[in-house]
Amino acid sequence: MLFSNFAVYLSIALIPTISGAPLNKRGGNTCDFPSNKGLVSVTPKSSNGGWAMSPDQQCTAGNYCPYACPPGKLMAQWDKSATSYSYPESQNGGLKCNQDGTVSKPYSDKDYCVDGEGTVEVNNKASDNVAFCQTVLPGNEAMLIPTNVDGSGSQTLAVPGSDYWDGTAAHYYINPPGVSTDDGCVWGTKDKAQGNWAPYVAGANMDDSGKTYVKIGWNPKYIDDFSNKKPNFGIRVTCADGDCDGLDCEIDPSKTGYNGVEGSSSGKQEGASYCIVTAKNKSKAQIEVFTN
Numbered sequence: 229m230l231f232s233n234f235a236v237y238l239s240i241a242l243i244p245t246i247s248g249a250p251l252n253k254r255g256g257n258t259c260d261f262p263s264n265k266g267l268v269s270v271t272p273k274s275s276n277g278g279w280a281m282s283p284d285q286q287c288t289a290g291n292y293c294p295y296a297c298p299p300g301k302l303m304a305q306w307d308k309s310a311t312s313y314s315y316p317e318s319q320n321g322g323l324k325c326n327q328d329g330t331v332s333k334p335y336s337d338k339d340y341c342v343d344g345e346g347t348v349e350v351n352n353k354a355s356d357n358v359a360f361c362q363t364v365l366p367g368n369e370a371m372l373i374p375t376n377v378d379g380s381g382s383q384t385l386a387v388p389g390s391d392y393w394d395g396t397a398a399h400y401y402i403n404p405p406g407v408s409t410d411d412g413c414v415w416g417t418k419d420k421a422q423g424n425w426a427p428y429v430a431g432a433n434m435d436d437s438g439k440t441y442v443k444i445g446w447n448p449k450y451i452d453d454f455s456n457k458k459p460n461f462g463i464r465v466t467c468a469d470g471d472c473d474g475l476d477c478e479i480d481p482s483k484t485g486y487n488g489v490e491g492s493s494s495g496k497q498e499g500a501s502y503c504i505v506t507a508k509n510k511s512k513a514q515i516e517v518f519t520n
Contacts, residue, residue: 257288257289257327257329258286258287258288258289258325258329259287259288259289259293259323259325259326259329259330259331260277260287260329260331261277261278261279261287261293261295262295262323262331262340263278265340266298266340266341267295267296267297267298267340267341268295268296268297268298268373268374269296270295270296270372270373270374270413271283271372271414278295279293279294279295279322280294280295280296280303280322280364280367280372280373281293281294281364281367281368281372282368282370282415283414285368287325287331288325289325289326289327289329290325290327291320291324291325292306292307292319292320292321292322292323292324292325292334292366293322293323293324293325293331294321294322294364294366294367294368295322295323295340296362296364296372296373296374297340297341297373297386298341299375299376299383299384299385299386300343300344300346300383300384300385300386301341301342301343301344301386302341302342302343302344302386302388302392302398303321303322303340303341303364304335304338304339304340304341304342305321305322305323305333305334305335305338305340306320306321306322306334306366306393307320307321307324307334307366308334308335310366310393311394312394313394313396317366318365318366318369318394319366319367319368320366321364321365321366321367321393322366322367344384344385344386344387344388344389344398345387345388345389345434345440345510346384346387346512347387347432347434347440347507347510347511347512347513348384348385348387348432348440348442348507348512348513348514348515349382349383349384349385349468349512349513349514349515350375350377350382350383350384350385350514350515350516350517351382351466351514351515351516351517352377352378352379352380352381352382352383352405352516352517353380353516353517353518353519354379354380354405354461354517354518354519355379355380355405355519356379356405356406357376357377357378357379357405357406357407357408358376358377358379358402358403358404358405358407358517359374359375359376359377359402359403359407359408359409359411359412359413359422360374360375360376360377360383360385360400360401360402360403360430361373361374361375361400361401361403361409361412361413361423361426362374362375362385362386362398362399362400363398363399363400363401365393365396365399366393366394369399370414370415370424371400371401371412371413371414371415371423371424371426372413372414373413374409374412374413375400375409376408376409377517379405382514385398385400385432385515386398387432387433387434387440388432388433388434389433389434390433390434390435390436392433395433396433397431397432397433397441398431398432398433399429399430399431400429400430400431401423401424401426401428401429401447402426402427402428402429402430402463402515402517403422403423403426404421404422404426404427404459404460404461405461405517405519407422407426411423412426418449418453418454421450421454421457421459424449425447425449425450425453425454426447426450427446427447427450427454427459427461428444428445428446428447428450428459428463428479429444429445429446429447430442430443430444430445430463430515431443432513434510438508438509438510439506439507439508439509440506440507440510440511440513441504441505441506441507442465442477442504442505442506442507442513442515443502443503443504443505444463444464444465444477444479444489444502444503444515445479445489445497445500445501445502445503446479446487446489446500446501446502447500448497448498448499448500450500451487451498451499451500452499456486457486458481458482458485458486459481460481460519460520461517461518461519461520462478462479462480462481462482462517462518462519462520463478463479463515463516463517463518464476464477464478464479464480464515464516464518465477465478465503465505465513465514465515465516466513466514466516467505467507467511467512467513467514468511468512468513468514469507469511469512470511471507471508471509471511472505472506472507472508472511472513473492473493473505473506473508474491474492474493474503474504474505474506475491475492475505476490476491476492477489477490477491477492477493477494477503477504477505478490478491478503479501479503480518480520481520482520487499487500487501488501489501489502489503490503491503491504491505493505493506
């Protein structure tokens with residue numbers, strides 16, 4: 229999916245984490261979502277019951293069950309033995325569901341969520357909200373983790389550092405203004421340009437030297453199924469601290485057309501155009517959302 233090799237592609241990296249303590253008990257062979265731990269519940273009325281898994285997927289005994297953290301924070305629990313990006317180990321994020329219906333932390337000395345690096349912020353210049361939907365990794369890589377950015381508002385994104393799971397980056401689907409996180413942070417269908425068919429995607433992480441790599445691009449699924457349909461909004465990366473390489477980096481369909489980008493560091497992946505900005509020395513970058 230999406231930027232699976234984003235960190236490797238940029239020669240960089242992304243975060244870790246708790247074992248032992250029983251938390252919630254449901255009985256049988258499924259585990260309840262820990263609703264009192266400050267986590268974000270994903271489609272709680274569906275079979276997943278709040279876990280960051282597909283709506284029809286239950287948290288069952290013997291499996292790891294990923295969860296969503298609040299905006300700006302990253303899941304800090306996963307299977308200790310899952311040390312590389314390979315299936316099925318890459319699915320084993322979150323808490324372990326035990327046979328007795330309890331869940332336990334793989335890393336007992338760490339919290340459920342940790343702060344990201346705080347180096348990327350969304351600046352929404354549209355009048356409507358914008359749903360940034362983060363993929364679950366380690367997990368099924370669906371765009372289930374919601375970050376809502378109010379109209380004319382801002383929000384910090386979760387940016388992993390080099391110590392995150394297998395050095396991976398955070399990946400986001402960017403929905404059109406006005407689409408809620410309830411509607412946008414689910415798989416969806418190709419009938420609407422949202423969810424897995426959102427027009428744009430983004431990725432970000434920080435390496436050991438304090439460089440944050442921010443990538444924005446067209447969504448390959450949108451390119452596949454919405455041929456030549458130009459979205460009515462655009463995105464660009466700006467540098468809040470003025471210490472960035474790769475500017476200007478912008479997707480503005482009114483100027484660059486369908487599948488077009490501007491940027492000194494740009495290219496194509498799976499037929500979809502992208503550009504990359506490097507914010508140096510822990511500088512902060514912004515992803516601006518604007519309407520045409």
